[in-house]
Amino acid sequence: MSYIFTTPEQQQEMLQEIGVNSIEELFASIPPELRFQGELDLQPAKCELELEQEIAGRAKQNQAGSGLTCFLGGGVYDHFIPSVVDEISSRGEYYTAYTPYQAEASQGSLQVFFEYQTLICQLTGMDVSNASLYEGGTAITEAALMAMRVTRRSKKVAVLKSVHPEYREVLKTYLKLQGAELVEIGTADGTADLEDVKAALDEETAALVIQNPNFYGNLEQVHELAEAAHEKEALLICSVDPLSLGVLKRPGDMGVDIVTAEGQPLGIPMQYGGPFLGILACRQEYMRKMPGRVIGTTNDRLGAPCFVLNLQAREQHIRRDKATSNICTNQGLLALRATIYMTSIGPQGLKEVGELCCQKAHYAAEKLTAVDGYELAFDRPFFKEFVLRCPVSAKDVIDRAAESGLGLGPKLSQFEEEIGSETENLLLVAVTEKRTREEIDSLAEVLANGISERMLAQHA
Amino acid sequence: MRNEQATKLIFDLSQPGRRATRFPQADVPVKPLSEYLPADQLAEEPPPLPEVTEADVVRHFVNLSQLNMSVDTHFYPLGSCTMKYNPKRHERWAKLPGIGDLHPYLSEDRIQGMLAILYEMQEMLGEIAGLPAVSLQPAAGAQGELTALLTAAAYFQDKGEDRKKVLFPASAHGTNPASAAIAGFDCVQLNSTKDGLVDMEELKENIDEQTAVFMITNPNTVGLFEKEIAEISRLMHEAGGLVYIDGANMNAILGITRPGDFGGDMMHYNVHKTFTGPHGAGGPGSGPIAVRDFLGPFLPGPILTKSEDADGNPRYSLTDPEKSIGRVRSFFGNVGILLRGYFYLRTLGPKGVREVSETAVLNANYLLAKLKDVLPVPNGDRCMHEFVASAKTLQKEKGISAMDIGKRLLDFGFHAPTVYFPLVVAEALMIEPTETESRATLDAFADAIRQIVEEEPDFLHQAPHSTMHSRPDDVAAARKPVLKWSAQ
Numbered sequence: 001m002s003y004i005f006t007t008p009e010q011q012q013e014m015l016q017e018i019g020v021n022s023i024e025e026l027f028a029s030i031p032p033e034l035r036f037q038g039e040l041d042l043q044p045a046k047c048e049l050e051l052e053q054e055i056a057g058r059a060k061q062n063q064a065g066s067g068l069t070c071f072l073g074g075g076v077y078d079h080f081i082p083s084v085v086d087e088i089s090s091r092g093e094y095y096t097a098y099t100p101y102q103a104e105a106s107q108g109s110l111q112v113f114f115e116y117q118t119l120i121c122q123l124t125g126m127d128v129s130n131a132s133l134y135e136g137g138t139a140i141t142e143a144a145l146m147a148m149r150v151t152r153r154s155k156k157v158a159v160l161k162s163v164h165p166e167y168r169e170v171l172k173t174y175l176k177l178q179g180a181e182l183v184e185i186g187t188a189d190g191t192a193d194l195e196d197v198k199a200a201l202d203e204e205t206a207a208l209v210i211q212n213p214n215f216y217g218n219l220e221q222v223h224e225l226a227e228a229a230h231e232k233e234a235l236l237i238c239s240v241d242p243l244s245l246g247v248l249k250r251p252g253d254m255g256v257d258i259v260t261a262e263g264q265p266l267g268i269p270m271q272y273g274g275p276f277l278g279i280l281a282c283r284q285e286y287m288r289k290m291p292g293r294v295i296g297t298t299n300d301r302l303g304a305p306c307f308v309l310n311l312q313a314r315e316q317h318i319r320r321d322k323a324t325s326n327i328c329t330n331q332g333l334l335a336l337r338a339t340i341y342m343t344s345i346g347p348q349g350l351k352e353v354g355e356l357c358c359q360k361a362h363y364a365a366e367k368l369t370a371v372d373g374y375e376l377a378f379d380r381p382f383f384k385e386f387v388l389r390c391p392v393s394a395k396d397v398i399d400r401a402a403e404s405g406l407g408l409g410p411k412l413s414q415f416e417e418e419i420g421s422e423t424e425n426l427l428l429v430a431v432t433e434k435r436t437r438e439e440i441d442s443l444a445e446v447l448a449n450g451i452s453e454r455m456l457a458q459h460a
Numbered sequence: 461m462r463n464e465q466a467t468k469l470i471f472d473l474s475q476p477g478r479r480a481t482r483f484p485q486a487d488v489p490v491k492p493l494s495e496y497l498p499a500d501q502l503a504e505e506p507p508p509l510p511e512v513t514e515a516d517v518v519r520h521f522v523n524l525s526q527l528n529m530s531v532d533t534h535f536y537p538l539g540s541c542t543m544k545y546n547p548k549r550h551e552r553w554a555k556l557p558g559i560g561d562l563h564p565y566l567s568e569d570r571i572q573g574m575l576a577i578l579y580e581m582q583e584m585l586g587e588i589a590g591l592p593a594v595s596l597q598p599a600a601g602a603q604g605e606l607t608a609l610l611t612a613a614a615y616f617q618d619k620g621e622d623r624k625k626v627l628f629p630a631s632a633h634g635t636n637p638a639s640a641a642i643a644g645f646d647c648v649q650l651n652s653t654k655d656g657l658v659d660m661e662e663l664k665e666n667i668d669e670q671t672a673v674f675m676i677t678n679p680n681t682v683g684l685f686e687k688e689i690a691e692i693s694r695l696m697h698e699a700g701g702l703v704y705i706d707g708a709n710m711n712a713i714l715g716i717t718r719p720g721d722f723g724g725d726m727m728h729y730n731v732h733k734t735f736t737g738p739h740g741a742g743g744p745g746s747g748p749i750a751v752r753d754f755l756g757p758f759l760p761g762p763i764l765t766k767s768e769d770a771d772g773n774p775r776y777s778l779t780d781p782e783k784s785i786g787r788v789r790s791f792f793g794n795v796g797i798l799l800r801g802y803f804y805l806r807t808l809g810p811k812g813v814r815e816v817s818e819t820a821v822l823n824a825n826y827l828l829a830k831l832k833d834v835l836p837v838p839n840g841d842r843c844m845h846e847f848v849a850s851a852k853t854l855q856k857e858k859g860i861s862a863m864d865i866g867k868r869l870l871d872f873g874f875h876a877p878t879v880y881f882p883l884v885v886a887e888a889l890m891i892e893p894t895e896t897e898s899r900a901t902l903d904a905f906a907d908a909i910r911q912i913v914e915e916e917p918d919f920l921h922q923a924p925h926s927t928m929h930s931r932p933d934d935v936a937a938a939r940k941p942v943l944k945w946s947a948q
């Protein structure tokens with residue numbers, strides 16, 4: 001393939017206009033000893049048809065693709081995506097534009113992001129939202145850095161161990177060189193113990209970071225945790241599942257100061273982990289300390305209302321090393337997807353998705369724990385996801401289910417960050433609105449058969 | 461053409477009871493949610509999202525899309541951003557079943573096809589950089605910078621050295637100092653020479669045993685190759701420091717010269733620029749980094765490794781480097797964009813990749829040649845893949861600013877160049893045509909600018925004249941920020 005649209009003759013004429021004899025001469029400023037000799041060691045070019053066939057072959061090697069019924073969770077979920085989301089977001093006017101620096105040439109994107117910010121505020125009950133961050137892990141981390149600026153406490157951030165282990169790892173990576181301590185509070189029973197939390201917070205703590213529903217799918221005591229944080233004048237940062245907010249109270253109504261979320265459930269395909277959408281919204285008084293781009297309204301030369309990038313003085317291209325974040329390119333197209341998703345399901349749809357997930361997850365929990373040897377790891381209220389304790393290693397269960405076309409995971413033992421002891425047999429199970437009763441029943445059946453065979457094998 | 465569906469906010473279109481998507485009845489036995497969820501967290505009603513029909517959604521967002529300029533519709537010479545054509549085939553492939561729908565926690569043996577692709581991408585990026593150790597994790601260029609700086613910090617710490625300073629020239633992109641600050645370094649900004657290059661004397665004065673990293677964009681943001689780069693890196697290395705190459709401008713040098721060969725120790729790519737990941741109205745990007753072997757052990761995990769199984773078949777695995785700095789994001793990376801970059805490189809091959817840079821540089825020089833007599837280019841008659849013109853004289857003599865020219869270009873159906881960056885050129889217009897433009901487009905663009913500089917200044921101050929809005933008041937916006945719609 002080639003995407004060069006000048007002919008060799010035209011190129012000759014262009015060289016003449018420039019006043020050189022060859023393209024080579026245009027590279028004269030690169031010292032010859034620094035020039036790369038020969039040809040890059042890359043595979044030879046393939047045309048569209050050839051590469052499509054190769055990729056289709058690779059896709060088949062991923063036995064896990066669309067052929068697998070997805071019960072996987074841990075921050076990424078197989079939710080339904082209405083077709084309007086794909087159709088509209090594949091318009092070139094959106095996906096081949098860039099950051100709306102030139103307001104007059106970008107009113108479409110600017111209005112979309114303004115609507116996105118509004119929708120996120122409506123969804124979370126917060127006052128202001130930015131126009132997106134990279135994903136859920138950096139969203140939590142940016143929120144923690146922001147809390148350090150707001151509280152002027154730069155020494156300490158506390159986090160519950162029930163927060164997604166990968167988010168905590170990101171937090172740790174970023175805080176290390178800020179010289180701040182990350183205090184991790186154990187959640188052995190599946191949620192935080194309030195006394196442990198109170199003991200861990202002090203006057204130097206900038207923020208308490210929690211996730212609700214947490215990594216295990218369980219609900220934390222958000223009201224009480226907010227109180228505990230506020231007692232020490234620390235901020236409460238809460239990462240939420242945006243699709244839980246049709247049935248659960250909004251974080252803004254429960255005392256949360258900065259809400260973050262992984263926006264993937266809002267109409268974004270799983271794509272092996274990205275690109276996703278980092279959501280961050282906060283209370284009005286922290287607006288100018290917020291990281292990332294924001295869109296605002298103003299008037300044009302003739303007094304008509306329109307949209308612009310706003311509060312740019314916080315950003316790196318103006319403030320450089322004093323900026324509230326280094327983020328530049330954000331996740332615009334994913335914010336567009338989330339905007340279309342939220343407007344197309346509306347409040348009633350949001351409620352129904354939440355209800356379906358919650359009902360089906362509880363049905364699944366009941367069916368799966370009815371299988372001999374399987375039980376819930378925690379006795380806590382959960383939303384759409386729960387931790388199953390298996391009689392055998394979670395890996396074995398995942399492999400067995402995969403043979404029957406059922407996707408399970410993650411197993412809790414796979415995480416670097418410690419999330420509790422004896423995780424070998426623990427498995428996260430997520431149930432979205434897409435899973436049918438039949439699929440859930442067949443998962444239960446697979447588990448039941450798997451075990452009896454195994455027991456037979458052991459007895460033999 | 462007035463179009464209310466575009467100009468009204470989606471919230472103004474809302475009517476109670478409307479909706480665009482329905483969900484099925486539950487097919488499992490249901491109980492009241494209060495049996496499952498704690499009373500103090502149960503919502504009384506869902507959030508007040510707008511209620512609209514599917515036709516409302518479609519008309520609204522399709523009409524809004526038409527208020528945008530984009531690569532698909534317009535020439536978009538936004539300097540430093542490499543707004544090249546985005547091939548449609550990439551879109552189809554990235555969404556194929558078995559490619560676009562993989563959950564990140566699927567076990568390795570069930571996604572060998574995906575891991576093979578990502579492994580090959582790692583290898584290709586290492587080869588193009590001349591820096592063999594690659595992490596695909598960073599979500600964009602800025603995160604690539606930060607990740608590399610964290611990697612450097614871990615390396616120095618491992619050696620027991622306490623180095624606190626990061627140097628960068630004044631022409632650097634704002635993300636360079638911002639990333640250095642987040643990584644916990646002290647930032648030292650150096651002046652550039654009149655020619656737009658690193659001031660070697662100032663550099664020498666500032667290098668000491670405290671210096672960790674020198675960050676430099678090469679070709680730099682003025683559009684020039686830093687020809688002293690080998691000496692710069694010799695000086696840095698002599699003092700025990702490292703050289704970081706901001707690879708935003710890789711589109712100029714693919715297969716021509718490599719950061720690893722000209723003295724860089726670490727670099728980031730912007731896959732959304734160089735390797736044509738669509739810019740998505742402001743992202744997603746992807747900012748993988750490539751580093752020298754000795755820095756490899758510090759990279760964030762997971763990275764991909766290749767081995768052979770018992771039957772001699774390749775086997776791809778996710779592993780964490782030995783002394784890894786840890787994660788910089790959840791999951792693997794912005795895979796959707798990495799895939800598009802991969803497809804691009806595989807359809808171009810080594811010759812095609814080099815041709816990209818040759819043509820990008822040709823196009824930029826051609827445009828420079830056609831414009832320099834009416835719009836001075838302070839840093840010479842030649843450039844790499846972009847150049848920075850200055851409206852300083854026009855501003856002084858006629859009051860025509862870089863902004864005026866940029867805005868007026870919109871009336872001609874061209875997106876504006878990057879304006880007022882880099883900071884080292886007064887009234888900067890940074891023009892990057894890319895290789896995917898025809899000569900006719902470049903000619904038309906040059907003609908437009910030649911016409912514009914002759915127009916009445918007052919007319920230009922009020923440009924654009926053909927767009928729905930003109931000259932929004934940024935100052936008023938910031939003074940009293942309105943960042944969301946509220947019901948009156």
Ligand SMILES: Cc1ncc(COP(=O)(O)O)c(C=O)c1O
Pocket residue numbers: 327328329540541600601602603633635636677681706708709730745746747
């Ligand atoms: C020279 C330069 N460096 C760094 C960046 C930051 O890259 P990103 O926007 O992908 O974070 C940009 C682009 O915006 C750039 O032009």
